[in-house]
Amino acid sequence: MSNLSTTSDDILRCARTLIIxxxxxxxxxxxIANVVGIRKASIHHHFPAKSDLVRTLVMRYREEAEAGLxxxxxxxSDPMAQLRAYAGYWRACIVDVTEPFCVCALLASQIPxxxxxxVVEVRAHFRSLSRWLTSVLRRGGAEGVITLSGTAEAEAxxxxxxxxxxxxxxxxxxxxAVFEAIIDPLLLRLEARG
Numbered sequence: 066m067s068n069l070s071t072t073s074d075d076i077l078r079c080a081r082t083l084i085i086x087x088x089x090x091x092x093x094x095x096x097i098a099n100v101v102g103i104r105k106a107s108i109h110h111h112f113p114a115k116s117d118l119v120r121t122l123v124m125r126y127r128e129e130a131e132a133g134l135x136x137x138x139x140x141x142s143d144p145m146a147q148l149r150a151y152a153g154y155w156r157a158c159i160v161d162v163t164e165p166f167c168v169c170a171l172l173a174s175q176i177p178x179x180x181x182x183x184v185v186e187v188r189a190h191f192r193s194l195s196r197w198l199t200s201v202l203r204r205g206g207a208e209g210v211i212t213l214s215g216t217a218e219a220e221a222x223x224x225x226x227x228x229x230x231x232x233x234x235x236x237x238x239x240x241x242a243v244f245e246a247i248i249d250p251l252l253l254r255l256e257a258r259g
Contacts, residue, residue: 073111075101077122085166089119089175089183116180119172123186126168127193134197144205145256148198148224152248155232160241170229195221205255212257220255227251 079100083092094105094115101108112118134151141147158166169190176184198221205211213220231247 072101072103072107076103076108076111076118077125080118080122081126081168084119084122084168085171088171089179116183120180120182120186123169123172123183123190127186127190130190131193131197134194143210144201144208145210145252147201148205148211148255149252152228152252155228156241156244156248159232159235159244166236167229167232170232173229174233191225194225198224202255205257210257211255214254224251224255 076097079097080092083096083100086092094108097108098105108118112121133154137147137150141150155167169187172179172183172187173191176187179187195218199217202211202213202220202224203217206213206217215223227247231244234247235241235244
């Protein structure tokens with residue numbers, strides 16, 4: 066791997082950490098330069114504008130998320146277990162504050178002030194996640210392991226919004242138990258009782 070790729074990856078990792086800590090407007094190229102140990106001009110070489118940097122970050126984040134969901138599909142066959150595992154991943158991130166928070170959930174709350182090219186990528190992440198959740202819920206309904214109150218598409222949006230809201234609420238209260246108090250009843254409601 067070349068030094069350019071390593072430097073670019075270091076910049077992206079740093080930007081991700083800074084976005085999680087303070088949002089889109091909570092960091093500058095000077096902040097990244099200080100952390101990574103490079104000049105601001107080097108950052109501009111890789112990412113001419115801040116929107117280029119954050120757009121690339123969100124694109125990579127979506128690719129990582131899609132790869133993670135594909136691995137979950139390969140390793141866990143039961144749709145209800147997939148939903149529990151997905152929620153469990155975020156539960157672990159809420160409990161262990163050193164783990165990453167959902168970058169796209171944070172950026173979605175800032176859409177009114179984000180550049181349009183970043184908004185497009187954030188929305189693409191949510192659409193991708195919604196498609197996956199819809200497929201899991203539809204399959205679970207067909208297999209009789211998940212009880213749907215509405216369409217799989219509507220349930221996917223409810224699940225996604227509830228999960229992201231639970232993450233933000235747990236962060237706002239500084240209490241990981243808030244996440245469980247919100248998510249556990251949703252999972253119980255979805256689980257088919259035989």
